[in-house]
Amino acid sequence: MFLWIQAAQGCTRRGLFSLSPVPSQLVNEDKDFHKFHCHQLLTRCDLTPAQTCRFETMAENDKVQNDGVYVGEIKGGLKPSMRLIVMGIVNQQPKSIAVALACHPQDPDTDVGLQVTVCFHDRAILRNAKVSGEWGVMEKNIPYFPFAAGEAFKMEILCEHQRFRILVDGQPLCGFSYRVQPLASLTALHVSGDMQLTKVA
Secondary structure (H helix, E strand, C coil): CCEEEEEECCCCECCCCCCCCCCHHHHCCCCCCCCCCHHHHHCCCCECCCCEEEEEECCCCCEECCCCCEEEECCCCCCCCCEEEEEEEECCCCCEEEEEEECCCCCCCCCEEEEEEEECCCCEEEEEEEECCEECCCECCCCCCCCCCCCEEEEEEEECCCEEEEEECCEEEEEEECCCCCHHHCCEEEEEECEEEEEEC
């Protein structure tokens, strides 16, 4: 259903991928951050030269794009009780990590049911969704910040009946009510940012 990825000699990533606007104070060093068109941002997310990743595809349409954004197809779309897992190692000097659940794997204007953006400078984890082409109200309250530079992490996204529940390293972090319906319309997982991605399942 998704891409299984194993890092070979430190598959690292640079830049960031995000679809949702983020307050300017969170991205002071990036003047272009608010240009939220996929084709503009994806060109800034690439693998470090001379480093590679080995991967085994579990579905034909799952792939690592040349720009380094990992895209997995969710066969049949999301369903209640489904669990998504993203595992990786944070880079030594990270700015952000983004995980997004979208309606289409390639369309830059597609609706997004959930985007989780980890902002290290402000120790913030932002959640938002895009419905009918419009971004909604951003949510950012969290009880703690679980990510650290150079450390491994495991993010789980659980699909409950009315909301996503997000856990990091087995500990509940936050929830996000469904805004894109039906849930099965979410058929693509995007992962990008300042990390070494080791597993998506």
